[in-house]
Amino acid sequence: DSGVTQTPKHLITATGQRVTLRCSPRSGDLSVYWYQQSLDQGLQFLIQYYNGEERAKGNILERFSAQQFPDLHSELNLSSLELGDSALYFCASSVDGTPRDEQFFGPGTRLTVL
Amino acid sequence: AQTVTQSQPEMSVQEAETVTLSCTYDTSENNYYLFWYKQPPSRQMILVIRQEAYKQQNATENRFSVNFQKAAKSFSLKISDSQLGDTAMYFCAFILSAGPKNNAGNMLTFGGGTRLMVKP
Numbered sequence: 565d566s567g568v569t570q571t572p573k574h575l576i577t578a579t580g581q582r583v584t585l586r587c588s589p590r591s592g593d594l595s596v597y598w599y600q601q602s603l604d605q606g607l608q609f610l611i612q613y614y615n616g617e618e619r620a621k622g623n624i625l626e627r628f629s630a631q632q633f634p635d636l637h638s639e640l641n642l643s644s645l646e647l648g649d650s651a652l653y654f655c656a657s658s659v660d661g662t663p664r665d666e667q668f669f670g671p672g673t674r675l676t677v678l
Numbered sequence: 679a680q681t682v683t684q685s686q687p688e689m690s691v692q693e694a695e696t697v698t699l700s701c702t703y704d705t706s707e708n709n710y711y712l713f714w715y716k717q718p719p720s721r722q723m724i725l726v727i728r729q730e731a732y733k734q735q736n737a738t739e740n741r742f743s744v745n746f747q748k749a750a751k752s753f754s755l756k757i758s759d760s761q762l763g764d765t766a767m768y769f770c771a772f773i774l775s776a777g778p779k780n781n782a783g784n785m786l787t788f789g790g791g792t793r794l795m796v797k798p
Contacts, residue, residue, distance in 0.1 A: 609787070674721075
């Protein structure tokens, strides 16, 4: 158990819908990262937050957005869902959000879009 | 942009034997970190080992060791005395060691993975 929690574990929804994935970082970690793991694209970095502010952005679609709240939990919002958005979405956290800092991964949320 | 390539989609090894997983990467930068992550059937991503590019000494963690060849941009993982619990997907990953506010420096870039099966 990494100490990072993600809810829900599984999510099944239809095309065109909107979902919210939630992540709670390890106690004391200030930075949160989101990754997408799909059969087509492999593991891809989406976005990073540090203490409530966006720090780095990767291959995140405009239909996706994220935020980190004052209590440091983070939410990833996916809208206008398409079949290709079906994937495992990981959240990771680290202490200070620097590259040397180990990222601890949560168990992931499996999203299925029908 | 940085790329990471794992040329072996699948490998198998007999229990107690040694296996080496290959990884190559491409970057024009000089300072970075390299990682091997393990993803067992539970799907949890677990850090196996980490190497800092400025360190010439190869990292070792118990039965896991790396062969880091900076000039060749190669970073292989050796698993000794393989155990059934080592069965998993293994991902090589790269991150630039830029400052905390450098956008590119905070992105872990992963290879496509190698599926390792340890046979009894």
